[in-house]
Amino acid sequence: MPFTPFHMGTGILIKALLQGSFSLMVFGWSQIVMDIQPLWVLLHGHGHLHGFSHTFIGAILLAIVAGLTGKYLSEFGLKLLGISKAAQPIKISWLVALISAFLGCFSHVILDSIMHSDVQPFYPLTLYNPMLNFISVSSLHKLCLYSGLIGAAIFYLVQWRNRKTINK
Template sequence: MPFTPFHMGPGIFIKALLQGSFSLMVFGWAQIVMDIQPLLVMLSGEGHLHGFSHTFVGATLLAILAATTGKYLALVGLYCFGLNQDWKVSITWPVALMSAVIGTFSHVLLDAVMHSDVQPWAPLHLHNAYLGWLSSEQLHLFCIATGVVGGIVYAILRTKTVRGREDSK
């Protein structure tokens, strides 16, 4: 199913580890961009469900698109959520690109574990060596667990950062 929230679990974990060096909003936008092609296939009934967009070549191209558009969409999103009212938060190009690449490549890898029609290394070869590394249930639990652990780690690190700033005043 396109636009699954499970892909966000690993992203939350990565955000916890990298903090300001990673944009969770650009990562999330990359997840949406990745699933536009499968959505169009589902709506039209024509094409390969996990086609070119779910290859590493396609993911590379979509990462460039997601970084380029996501950098600005994320800032607007932060503003709309009241998290950047003074427009002081910025997302650098390296952060946007890294977040989008991690987003698209992790999307291919997670979907390759679960879906038999994903051909991650096409056009080099059509075999999916990742299929079945984990069961669907294990994969979902992995995504949920990384999201929960990432959320906890992020909250702890942010609390320490805020306390550190207050202590230095």
């Protein structure tokens, strides 16, 4: 699923469940970081499309990069969007940034392992991908879409309930 919003469905569901203990922006940034290597291959026409970046070892390394850079990029993005105010800036803790990045990178490997035959998630231990075709690509897309819709509904329901409780 390179360069598609489908990966965000799982992130939206995780955000709904973890609320402030998870950063959807860092998760989204980790999706971009994961697909830099496939983008490079597509642009230059050489290399392994889903190479080292789409292994669990590669995901660990990229999660660290995404967490370290995503914390600052997300805080800046929240400021630009007007969500974070100067009087009360939203700060993302290092723990939240790293958890969000690791969940993003690992879920990316799992989702791409199900649908792409060239993903070797357990490299260098084995080239075998036991997740390939675990479910159909159509079902995988639906799973991602529905998890995002359910996650959005849960998130806004919790937000509405919290505002209602505060206003009592």
